[in-house]
Amino acid sequence: MKPAPFDYVQVTSVAEALDALAADPDQSKLLAGGQSLVPMMNFRLARPAVLIDINRADELNGVARDGGRLRIGATTRHLQLQNLGGDDALSSLLRRAAVHIGHLPIRTVGTFGGSLAHCDAASEWCLVARLLDAEISTASRERGVRTIAAENFFQSLFTTAMLPDEMLTAVALPLLDDQHHAGFVEFARRAGDFAIVSAAVLVRTVDGVIRTARVCLGGVSSVPFRSSAAEAVLLGQPWSEDGCAARVSAAAADAAATEVAPTGDMHGSEDFRRDLVRALVPRALAQAADSTRNRMRSR
Amino acid sequence: MACAQTTPTVESTKSQASQAWVGRTIPRVEDPPLLCGQGTFVADIAAGDNCLYAAFIRSSVASGRLVSVTAPPGVHLVVAADLTAKPIRPLLLRPEYVPIDMPILADEVVRFVGEPVAAVFGRTQAEAEDAAEQVQVEIDRLPAVVSVADALADGAPLVHPVHFPTDPNVAIDARRETDGFHAAMKAADRRISIQVSCGRQSAMPMEARASHVSIDRSTGRITLTTTAQMPHVIRTGLCDSLGIPEDQLRVVVPDVGGAFGAKQPLAREDVVLIHVARQLGRSVAWIETREENFLAAWHSREQVYQLTGGFSTDGTLLCLQSEITSDVGAYSCYPVTFGVEALMAMNELPGPYACPEYSGHSRAILTNKCPVAPYRGVARPVLTMAMERLMEVAAAELGLGRVEIRLKNVVKEYPHRQATGFVIDPSSHVEALEQAVAATDFDAHARRKEEAAKHGRLLGIGMSVFSESSGFGTSAFAERKMAITPGYEKVQMSFDPSGNVVLRIGASPHGQGLRTTLSQIVADELGVDPSRVRVIHSDTDATPYGWGTFASRSLVIAGGASKLAGAKLREQIKAIAASMLECDARDIRLRDGNAEVTGTSVRVSIDEIARLAHHNSQLLPEGLDVGLDATATYDPKGTFSNSVHVAEVEVDPATGQTTILRYLVIEDAGVMVNPQIVEGQIRGGVAQGIGNALYEELLYDERGVLTTTSLLDFLPPTMAEVPTIEIQHLETISDFTVTGAKGVGEGGTMGAPAAILNAINDALASTGGAVTHVPATPQRVREAIRQAQRGKEESA
Numbered sequence A: 001m002k003p004a005p006f007d008y009v010q011v012t013s014v015a016e017a018l019d020a021l022a023a024d025p026d027q028s029k030l031l032a033g034g035q036s037l038v039p040m041m042n043f044r045l046a047r048p049a050v051l052i053d054i055n056r057a058d059e060l061n062g063v064a065r066d067g068g069r070l071r072i073g074a075t076t077r078h079l080q081l082q083n084l085g086g087d088d089a090l091s092s093l094l095r096r097a098a099v100h101i102g103h104l105p106i107r108t109v110g111t112f113g114g115s116l117a118h119c120d121a122a123s124e125w126c127l128v129a130r131l132l133d134a135e136i137s138t139a140s141r142e143r144g145v146r147t148i149a150a151e152n153f154f155q156s157l158f159t160t161a162m163l164p165d166e167m168l169t170a171v172a173l174p175l176l177d178d179q180h181h182a183g184f185v186e187f188a189r190r191a192g193d194f195a196i197v198s199a200a201v202l203v204r205t206v207d208g209v210i211r212t213a214r215v216c217l218g219g220v221s222s223v224p225f226r227s228s229a230a231e232a233v234l235l236g237q238p239w240s241e242d243g244c245a246a247r248v249s250a251a252a253a254d255a256a257a258t259e260v261a262p263t264g265d266m267h268g269s270e271d272f273r274r275d276l277v278r279a280l281v282p283r284a285l286a287q288a289a290d291s292t293r294n295r296m297r298s299r
Numbered sequence B: 001m002a003c004a005q006t007t008p009t010v011e012s013t014k015s016q017a018s019q020a021w022v023g024r025t026i027p028r029v030e031d032p033p034l035l036c037g038q039g040t041f042v043a044d045i046a047a048g049d050n051c052l053y054a055a056f057i058r059s060s061v062a063s064g065r066l067v068s069v070t071a072p073p074g075v076h077l078v079v080a081a082d083l084t085a086k087p088i089r090p091l092l093l094r095p096e097y098v099p100i101d102m103p104i105l106a107d108e109v110v111r112f113v114g115e116p117v118a119a120v121f122g123r124t125q126a127e128a129e130d131a132a133e134q135v136q137v138e139i140d141r142l143p144a145v146v147s148v149a150d151a152l153a154d155g156a157p158l159v160h161p162v163h164f165p166t167d168p169n170v171a172i173d174a175r176r177e178t179d180g181f182h183a184a185m186k187a188a189d190r191r192i193s194i195q196v197s198c199g200r201q202s203a204m205p206m207e208a209r210a211s212h213v214s215i216d217r218s219t220g221r222i223t224l225t226t227t228a229q230m231p232h233v234i235r236t237g238l239c240d241s242l243g244i245p246e247d248q249l250r251v252v253v254p255d256v257g258g259a260f261g262a263k264q265p266l267a268r269e270d271v272v273l274i275h276v277a278r279q280l281g282r283s284v285a286w287i288e289t290r291e292e293n294f295l296a297a298w299h300s301r302e303q304v305y306q307l308t309g310g311f312s313t314d315g316t317l318l319c320l321q322s323e324i325t326s327d328v329g330a331y332s333c334y335p336v337t338f339g340v341e342a343l344m345a346m347n348e349l350p351g352p353y354a355c356p357e358y359s360g361h362s363r364a365i366l367t368n369k370c371p372v373a374p375y376r377g378v379a380r381p382v383l384t385m386a387m388e389r390l391m392e393v394a395a396a397e398l399g400l401g402r403v404e405i406r407l408k409n410v411v412k413e414y415p416h417r418q419a420t421g422f423v424i425d426p427s428s429h430v431e432a433l434e435q436a437v438a439a440t441d442f443d444a445h446a447r448r449k450e451e452a453a454k455h456g457r458l459l460g461i462g463m464s465v466f467s468e469s470s471g472f473g474t475s476a477f478a479e480r481k482m483a484i485t486p487g488y489e490k491v492q493m494s495f496d497p498s499g500n501v502v503l504r505i506g507a508s509p510h511g512q513g514l515r516t517t518l519s520q521i522v523a524d525e526l527g528v529d530p531s532r533v534r535v536i537h538s539d540t541d542a543t544p545y546g547w548g549t550f551a552s553r554s555l556v557i558a559g560g561a562s563k564l565a566g567a568k569l570r571e572q573i574k575a576i577a578a579s580m581l582e583c584d585a586r587d588i589r590l591r592d593g594n595a596e597v598t599g600t601s602v603r604v605s606i607d608e609i610a611r612l613a614h615h616n617s618q619l620l621p622e623g624l625d626v627g628l629d630a631t632a633t634y635d636p637k638g639t640f641s642n643s644v645h646v647a648e649v650e651v652d653p654a655t656g657q658t659t660i661l662r663y664l665v666i667e668d669a670g671v672m673v674n675p676q677i678v679e680g681q682i683r684g685g686v687a688q689g690i691g692n693a694l695y696e697e698l699l700y701d702e703r704g705v706l707t708t709t710s711l712l713d714f715l716p717p718t719m720a721e722v723p724t725i726e727i728q729h730l731e732t733i734s735d736f737t738v739t740g741a742k743g744v745g746e747g748g749t750m751g752a753p754a755a756i757l758n759a760i761n762d763a764l765a766s767t768g769g770a771v772t773h774v775p776a777t778p779q780r781v782r783e784a785i786r787q788a789q790r791g792k793e794e795s796a
């Protein structure tokens, strides 16, 4: 379990990284937290000739408010997001998603940008990005700067809209006001395992009625899946302090379970994944209501 | 009566010692270096040596004809044709055993994915892996036998082209039956049948296998430093294969990161390493990867049990019939053979229950999969699950309580001879059950369950009752007809001139804390502090021939031998002390490092005695040899510890996830030499049993390719999944062992799958579903619930 031979380059800025990448994009890989790439190299499933380490490019790390958005630098660690302050719906959603990623040592080094670039079907951050219509910024020597909507960014398993000479620099997420209620739940066999199925929901309510609804599911297709059937069920339904009626969330769950077309594998059959969708959608909705309630209470 | 505190037969030796150290929790002497990162493992030794690293090229197909193995020039390639070593042929001397040869490297035919076909070498592990990538292997694929059903199908391909006396691919076909069985079954009021099965398991030691071979330049002697449980026996096997006398090979086992049975068998890879090291006159190491460990380092437990119990209406088990199949993979393991699971399964039923009539049929079936070997508990986790499932189902069908039916049937009079010939020594089955019921308020659980059900929650409670066979000596293994018959342990004990004790043992502890526990036993015999006792093990140059560490035997047998040797040395010390103090040896007692005249303050230190015995031998009493040495061998018949496990679980009906809410073990291991070590054994075993019950399974696809080759796919429980394990002790002192101690190495793994499966099925009762295969994964639980729902809908 040792990697094939490679060269190692360390960069301290985005500009240096882009230069290094431009030299031989097809044979190079950016090294962020290394929590996905290094295991793949050890299994010799990935064999880059050059590894470009971006961990010392400080400009890539950090979280900042920028107008109505939260800007997350590519090498922001999972743990930084788990420890994010703020009592708004977005911060609490990020914290709730972050705790599910692997174990503490993985969260200490693994990065937000690395997760999106890696595009694992079970990734928490990919699901969050899709749920919130993230805008993903990339840069390259040849193509300059691009902003790609999450909807178009995740293309298929381990495949994004980025080209080999591009790097992900930052991601912008919309801030969420008090009309928003967000929840994130997942099912894994053991604490810290990749989710078999995950569910993220976001509803916006006005005067106790759901005006917009987002239901995104992980583990049921190669990229995060948006269940428009479940969203249609939720739209226009009443929303109280306790969220929506049990009947409504069950109907939304059913709609989602019917709509998805998962493929089974050794971690979960098609039927089992549908069962999990049915189990998780109501829990995500309940958590959304819960977290709003807690927030209001603590203010 | 159960649990009478039987008087030990070795009264004389027992009453002599002050019993100050046995029974006390003292910190394990093994721990400080391990905790400080100062352990020495094989990979550390390799890293400190300018050695070559081997990488093995393994078959990627389950069954096929090996056409060619080639590598570009510059790659040092070793294939079967380069070797002169003989294949490994583990033997049982039983007519129903089919001997199977295992070549050192696959020759002409490959029989499982992961089978080694060649080896290459590099100056680092990475270089060896680079070289491995350049090797081209051409194999003509043949139809593979991937399951028991495949193996037994009409016209099935043969895994080995040998004569099978009963059915093709059936390598063991064993039966036993008591004379009165048929009449009893016929006469029974109720015949109740169950089936349970267990998925393939990996013992999955944290450290995979590793070996380092060096050659002594002046003598040509070989030293193999390896992760083995049976260093002496492995040496015999390797020398037989290589055709060299045993004194040419020294086997050393340094610190080992877990073994659990998977490091008991001879590793064919070691033969290749020795061959190459001798050829090049250079050290060679192999550090197995996790993937290789999953593919090729022995699997276990893939078994199906069908039991039928004949009961009277009051719940008395009158007779039992078993039908057992074990999928044993493609080869037999040296030295214990693939008979271990199949034969243990048949012979250790019906566990802790008295059942006069028995008919057993057990088959070991060859498949194109990784061979099986013992894994902590061997067949007993599954046979316990089978027996305990039978008790649950019988209780339900006969309208009896789950505790009631067990109380009715557990062995109560000791010693008790089972229908299969095993003799259960004084145990505490009734007391353990009663204590477990009281501690968990077992009978009130129904109320807790009802309450939870109102909120849509499914709670369940389950138990398992079992005996753990342990400390078996030569007679027991001879009964199994093993060509190589383990059993005894021999120890050599001596004082050095400074008064420290050196104890050399043939057992080979690798995490069990035996250095600590033996020092406690010896300390009591000799009246010295345990810190003065050094235990030397796991080096064939420095220890008497012995069988190593497995099967919950070392504390019982090596501990017994240590006690006996200690008693001999004690007499020598007393004789010397008596002559020094001019008194009668019978008036001397050894205590706190001194030999003292009972009832007086007259004493001489043992240190002085040791010095005298070496340096002033002219002063030794007539008839005593110089120095202070003793040798003793202990070879007991075997003893049973006993336990009750209780698991309380919650099953999430929507996801099928099981959470263990409470886990209790009542354990009777006889005399506990060191309670903390006993508890450590239990807790580690239960953790593995939880893995077996809920998480771990090796899966092959329909072409015989192992799909669970990393820790992404094979899921041992972590600290987050293992609950607090509560332990309560009983201490029945058995006269079947000289120390009064019983083995306790495997019980944890044996009880957990049964208790947890019973608890899950208790929780599922209201859904009408039941799970009978472990691991009881969430998906399987969901399937059981869904199936029950479908059944209800159809019948509605």
Ligand SMILES: Cc1cc2nc3c(=O)[nH]c(=O)nc-3n(C[C@H](O)[C@H](O)[C@H](O)COP(=O)(O)OP(=O)(O)OC[C@H]3O[C@@H](n4cnc5c(N)ncnc54)[C@H](O)[C@@H]3O)c2cc1C
Binding pocket: A029, A030, A031, A032, A033, A034, A035, A036, A037, A038, A039, A074, A075, A100, A101, A102, A103, A106, A109, A110, A111, A112, A113, A114, A115, A117, A118, A120, A122, A123, A124, A125, A166, A167, A168, A169, A192, A193, A194, A195
């Ligand atoms: C035991 C274990 C458990 C885990 N569990 C989970 C889990 O539950 N959920 C989960 O989501 N993840 C999990 N992970 C993966 C972890 O979250 C990784 O950190 C993450 O997937 C990748 O981030 P990274 O920073 O480590 O990226 P790296 O491994 O360094 O890189 C991953 C890929 O992304 C590319 N890349 C990295 N950064 C950029 C960039 N800025 N621009 C363009 N390309 C880039 C790399 O070239 C590489 O191809 C687990 C990992 C381990 C080892």
